[in-house]
Amino acid sequence: MKVKIKRTLLLKELELMNGIVEKRSTMPILNYVLLKTKNSGKIEISGTDLEIGIVIEIDAEIEKEGSITVAFSLLYNLIKEMDTEFIEIEEKEDSIIDLKGGTSFYTLYGLSPDNFPTIPLPEDEEEITVDIRVFKSLIRMIRYAISEEHYTAMGGGYFIFKGNTIEAVSSDYNRLAYVKTEISKNYKETDLLVYRKALNELLKFEEDGELRIIKGVNNYFFIYKNVILTTRIIEKSFPEFYDYINMERENFVIFKREETNKALRRILNIISSKIKQVNMIIKKDGIILSYDSVESGKGEEELTAKGYEGDEIIISFNAIFVKEFLENIENEEVKMEFSDEKTIVRFKPVGGVKEGEFEFDYIYMVIPFQ
Numbered sequence: 365m366k367v368k369i370k371r372t373l374l375l376k377e378l379e380l381m382n383g384i385v386e387k388r389s390t391m392p393i394l395n396y397v398l399l400k401t402k403n404s405g406k407i408e409i410s411g412t413d414l415e416i417g418i419v420i421e422i423d424a425e426i427e428k429e430g431s432i433t434v435a436f437s438l439l440y441n442l443i444k445e446m447d448t449e450f451i452e453i454e455e456k457e458d459s460i461i462d463l464k465g466g467t468s469f470y471t472l473y474g475l476s477p478d479n480f481p482t483i484p485l486p487e488d489e490e491e492i493t494v495d496i497r498v499f500k501s502l503i504r505m506i507r508y509a510i511s512e513e514h515y516t517a518m519g520g521g522y523f524i525f526k527g528n529t530i531e532a533v534s535s536d537y538n539r540l541a542y543v544k545t546e547i548s549k550n551y552k553e554t555d556l557l558v559y560r561k562a563l564n565e566l567l568k569f570e571e572d573g574e575l576r577i578i579k580g581v582n583n584y585f586f587i588y589k590n591v592i593l594t595t596r597i598i599e600k601s602f603p604e605f606y607d608y609i610n611m612e613r614e615n616f617v618i619f620k621r622e623e624t625n626k627a628l629r630r631i632l633n634i635i636s637s638k639i640k641q642v643n644m645i646i647k648k649d650g651i652i653l654s655y656d657s658v659e660s661g662k663g664e665e666e667l668t669a670k671g672y673e674g675d676e677i678i679i680s681f682n683a684i685f686v687k688e689f690l691e692n693i694e695n696e697e698v699k700m701e702f703s704d705e706k707t708i709v710r711f712k713p714v715g716g717v718k719e720g721e722f723e724f725d726y727i728y729m730v731i732p733f734q
Contacts (some may be wrong), residue, residue: 365430366454367400367407371443374451377409377420378440380568380591383561384418385411385436395438398480399453400431406721410483411436416562417483419592428454431477432461438472439463453557484594486585491578492525492554496588498545499575501719502532503563505543505726508688510560511536517600520559525551533605539685540729542609545722556584557602562595609727613701613710617646617672621698621713625690627653627665628683636660639679641733642683648678655683671699679705680733686711689728691715706734 378397386394391414394414398410407424410417432455443451448466455461459474503521511518513536524531527611528550532540556579569575569588576587579597586593630641636659645652646669679702690698702709710729717724 365401365432366426366452367399367401367430368425368427368450368452369407371446371448371451375440375443376426377591378436378443380420380565381409381411381418381436382440383565383568384413384416385446386413386435389413393433393479393481395435395437396475396480397436398431398433398477400477401426401429408482412481413485414481415559415596416565417481417594418565418633419483419485419594421491421590430455432459433474433477433480434461434472435474442468442470455480472491485592486578486580486587486594489578491576491587492551493574494530494575495523495547496569496573496575497571497720498530498547498677498722500567500569500571500645501597501722501724502530502543502545503567505692505717505724506532506534506541507560507563507729508692509536509539509541510563512535515598515600517557517598518604520557520580520598520599522602523556523558524553525555526553527551529556533602535605538682538731540605540608541689542605542727542729543717544725547722554579555602557598557600558584558593559598562586562593565593608708608729609710611708611710613707614703615672615674615677616699616701617651617669617727618697618699618714619651619667620668621690621693621695624651624667624698625652625687627667628687628690629727631655631663631665632683632687634660634663639733641680642686643678645676645678645681646672648672648674677702677705679709681709681730682733689730693726706732708732 400408402408406421410419446465446468452464461472463470506521513519521534528546531544578585583594635657643654651669652664653668656662693713697714701714708729717726
């Protein structure tokens with residue numbers, strides 16, 4: 365194999381693979397990427413951690429066809445630091461590769477391409493398309509509430525395409541993030557439950573054009589321009605959630621998002637215990653955030669609020685849970701709906717969320733400390 369590739373183009377695509385390719389896997393081949401020549405002046409670069417795979421086609425001058433594997437971290441770090449317009453990659457003999465660029469010359473040792481795992485690719489299966497900006501917005505609004513548990517229904521984001529709507533939801537058992545938007549397309553009902561890691565990789569995609577999504581037998585395929593991202597299907601069913609979202613609450617209070625978020629950040633700088641408990645004291649004339657930590661002391665923050673007409677009530681939260689929601693929106697005000705100190709609390713950005721020409725109904729729910 366002998367090819368010549370524009371350095372900036374190669375670097376751009378390697379950056380997409382940076383979160384996927386293993387750096388210290390117990391399977392050495394997973395630390396490598398596969399480079400393979402294709403027809404019509406292109407090469408294919410592949411990487412995988414066995415759960416997620418990525419295949420990218422890029423333009424190249426091909427002098428000799430073939431395939432090689434290269435340690436990803438070596439290739440990526442060298443390409444990033446080299447000062448040249450083009451990179452030349454040539455296999456001199458079995459799995460020994462010369463890398464040239466400008467005044468730089470390196471010899472790298474690869475592994476046999478025959479040992480590289482097969483990354484599944486889509487076949488002639490039904491697909492749906494969505495504006496990449498819409499899908500990335502949905503991901504951003506739910507990913508922080510995905511559970512850390514792997515291989516469970518809560519370990520991914522759940523997406524529902526139906527008619528002219530797309531819904532997305534996630535939960536880690538203590539909180540739930542839900543978002544819905546209407547678009548001009550008309551979908552046949554389809555649902556996807558996608559691992560958090562795959563969603564994080566999709567956020568690296570650019571902000572223009574459409575994303576094609578194919579649901580295969582064992583894998584989802586996300587196709588964007590010259591990139592195919594594949595991830596295994598989670599063989600679980602996301603729990604029923606509509607009843608929680610639609611449950612009526614008797615009371616509400618409206619507070620300032622930025623003021624509250626800044627107060628929570630200050631409190632979190634002080635609380636040293638693992639349980640980041642903050643008490644929200646809701647009164648007719650405002651809100652007081654208070655904390656009492658055995659390790660670090662106690663304090664309170666007074667907040668501007670309106671709309672509540674009931675008796676004073678204290679609701680306790682994990683401060684991080686509320687802060688992460690507030691940092692995901694830019695609205696001036698947030699409406700907090702509740703019944704009592706123990707039932708699930710519902711937060712809504714006042715006026716919904718607008719991103720460009722798109723509008724989103726966004727709901728966030730948190731279980732208070734009992």
